[in-house]
């Protein structure tokens with residue numbers, strides 16, 4: 001565990017960047033530092049690897065004051081990733097990634113083999129190995145930055161706004177990749193961002209800092225969204241935190257109706273029977289079970305169902321895997337107001353109305369109120 005123990009940083013010009021900050025950063029999880037510009041996020045991160053020395057207080061790594069070990073030893077255990085990756089422009093990708101192993105005295109072959117293995121892990125095609133950084137996109141360079149930080153297999157990764165300079169689609173891909181890498185490798189990651197959505201998506205724990213480097217709240221994201229500590233945190237979280245909180249509730253408990261689902265080769269009797277079921281619409285599927293579209297039952301003619309005349313079924317959600325937020329989104333966007341649930345193979349698993357989803361949300365909130373406040377770090381993950 002990394003313990004930030006009542007740390008203050010006062011720069012020589014008198015600026016107090018961090019003010020008596022205390023945080024316990026749990027192992028093998030992602031802790032996000034978030035807050036407005038100038039609130040001391042970068043300063044805090046840099047105090048962990050001693051690029052900046054605290055003016056007061058201490059940082060303990062597994063109970064030992066970080067000043068008790070040589071700074072090089074400390075940094076060897078901490079990969080560091082920054083915005084725009086900070087790659088060496090005159091080195092190939094493979095040699096950029098091999099930098100730290102080479103510094104540690106690995107042979108060139110061994111370091112390059114390790115670099116190639118990491119390229120695959122961060123989703124970079126092997127054909128990039130011999131290229132130079134300028135021949136890669138911003139998102140690809142950022143992946144190289146992550147691979148380079150992982151090269152010597154440090155237990156800790158410090159990441160300072162690593163994905164801020166790339167477009168939203170690439171950024172989402174990088175975030176998903178980081179979550180996957182974290183699940184696979186179990187690193188202790190401290191991640192700085194000013195983007196609260198990124199913090200909520202990535203963080204096992206989120207520390208919200210306010211200007212002056214003071215801690216406003218330190219909590220798992222679901223708790224942040226349900227119980228912001230004060231008006232500052234509430235404001236920082238933004239207007240739709242109620243909807244965003246639904247990302248933490250599973251769709252597993254939704255009652256799916258299968259009666260209103262008919263296959264494209266349905267008989268007249270089957271269509272008539274479905275018409276009497278609980279929904280004013282039926283969902284037509286292909287012979288493979290995949291949803292094709294909605295229709296009112298009396299508009300369907302057995303044996304002659306015209307797929308082109310069906311109402312679009314929109315994006316379905318994966319029953320049990322996706323969140324209540326995803327299910328609600330599907331229902332809101334559906335022309336019928338009903339969401340389509342599919343299984344992992346994309347076959348229709350049933351349909352669900354907005355009313356049922358609203359009921360499930362009420363149930364989830366009621367259950368949430370009964371839960372203990374302290375959620376164990378690492379015990380939760382945003383569903384989708």
Ligand SMILES: Nc1ncnc2c1ncn2[C@@H]1O[C@H](COP(=O)(O)OP(=O)(O)OP(=O)(O)O)[C@@H](O)[C@H]1O
Nearest residue numbers: 011013015017036037038039040041042043044194
């Ligand atoms: N070397 C320095 N000398 C004096 N003041 C500094 C120095 N570095 C940072 N500061 C000040 O300390 C405060 C915190 O800066 P820091 O970079 O840690 O904030 P931040 O939250 O990471 O900001 P941003 O999101 O804009 O990167 C700011 O007011 C900044 O101007």
